Amino acid sequence: MTYYATVAIISAMDEEAAHIADALSDVTVTKAASLNVIRGTYKADSGRTLEVGVTVGGMGLVNAAATTQYLVDLLEPDAIIFSGIAGNLNKELHTNDIVLGNTLRYLDTDMRLVGQWTGTEEFHSDPNLMHMAEEALEDMGIKHMQGTIASGNYFVDSPAKIKEVKDTTQADAVEMEGAAVAHVAERNNVPSLVIRAMSDNADTDYEEFKDFDVTEYADTAAKLAVAILKRM
Numbered sequence: 220m221t222y223y224a225t226v227a228i229i230s231a232m233d234e235e236a237a238h239i240a241d242a243l244s245d246v247t248v249t250k251a252a253s254l255n256v257i258r259g260t261y262k263a264d265s266g267r268t269l270e271v272g273v274t275v276g277g278m279g280l281v282n283a284a285a286t287t288q289y290l291v292d293l294l295e296p297d298a299i300i301f302s303g304i305a306g307n308l309n310k311e312l313h314t315n316d317i318v319l320g321n322t323l324r325y326l327d328t329d330m331r332l333v334g335q336w337t338g339t340e341e342f343h344s345d346p347n348l349m350h351m352a353e354e355a356l357e358d359m360g361i362k363h364m365q366g367t368i369a370s371g372n373y374f375v376d377s378p379a380k381i382k383e384v385k386d387t388t389q390a391d392a393v394e395m396e397g398a399a400v401a402h403v404a405e406r407n408n409v410p411s412l413v414i415r416a417m418s419d420n421a422d423t424d425y426e427e428f429k430d431f432d433v434t435e436y437a438d439t440a441a442k443l444a445v446a447i448l449k450r451m
Contacts, residue, residue, distance in 0.1 A: 221347050221410075223451045227296040228273040228444055229286055229400060231303035231437075238441030239273045242448075252289045253277075263451045270294070271448065276301075276396065280325075280372050283396035287403040298348060298411070299404050300447060302440045305368065305394035305415035306375050308385055312392075312417050315439070317363035319352055320344045320413030323398040324388045326371025342401035345410035348447070352412060355446035361439070366391035368415055370398035392417065412447075416440065 230236040236257060240246055243259025249272075250256075256274045263269055272294045276286035287299060305318065312318070323342040349365060356363040369390035375381060384393050397413040404411035416439070 222267075223269060223297045224267075225270040225294050225296045226272075226448065226451070227287075227290040227294050227299045228271065229276040229283070229290070229299065229301040230273060230444075231275070231440065233275055234437035235302070235441045235444075236273050236275050238438060239271075239444050242441075242445045243271055243273075249293065251293075252285065254286060254289060256290070256293065258294075261445075261448050264449050265451065267451070269448060269451060272296070273444075276400075279395050280370060280399040283399040284403050287400045288407075291403070291407045291409060296409060298345070298451075299400065299409055300348070300412045300414070300444060301397065301400045302414040302444060303394065303396065303416075304418035305392035305397075307391075307417035308369075308381065308393055309364075309366065309391040312362070312364070314417050315361075315435075316417050317356055317361055317443075318366040318368060318392045318415045318417070319349050319363060320368040320397050320401065320415065321349065321365040322367040323401045323413060324367065324369050324390065325398045326369050326384060326388065326393070327373070339405075342398060342405055344401065344412045348410055348412035351447050351450040352414060352443070354450060355443055359439075359443065359446065361443075364391070368397045368413060369393045370396055414440070414443065 240257045246259040369388040
């Protein structure tokens with residue numbers, strides 16, 4: 220059985236990180252690299268006490284990569300969990316359904332060059348972490364699937380862009396961070412898990428999207444993160 224002593228969690232929003240922090244003991248805050256990393260302990264069902272660090276990483280590939288590397292250096296984690304929202308590209312899914320990133324691909328990166336370091340053109344969430352997430356989601360009654368997530372530095376909000384993403388990546392969901400998190404985690408040999416809740420069908424203009432009320436999602440995502448910690 221895989222042993223996790225230290226877990227890093229990257230949240231999509233402050234409310235989510237705060238909810239996770241409420242489940243921790245011995246909480247402290249480390250402020251650096253434009254991040255507030257909430258650190259504490261959590262007692263899992265196994266009886267082990269986990270060291271946990273949670274922060275909000277910011278939007279975009281560079282912010283996601285920088286946050287991930289900082290957490291690796293600060294916490295030396297045994298696992299990285301990244302949760303957030305994404306545009307839905309799968310007709311079988313609906314708003315608030317979950318995609319676990321079995322496969323993560325970049326939208327706008329020539330992996331023939333970038334992939335030389337890792338020897339791969341795509342990245343994958345850790346199977347054991349995905350299994351724990353699936354168990355938690357089943358207990359919570361949330362529809363979910365293992366799928367492909369595409370990540371890029373532009374907002375997908377038109378039929379033309381949706382078609383381009385589908386044709387290029389065969390993705391079930393599209394967002395702006397997941398592949399970068401998985402990429403940096405792989406560079407550091409740290410197992411990772413990317414979790415995405417469907418916020419819309421990738422057809423919402425950004426000016427409208429930025430005003431979405433994501434309070435319910437933040438609560439659900441935090442409960443899921445804690446439920447995964449319980450299983451470690």
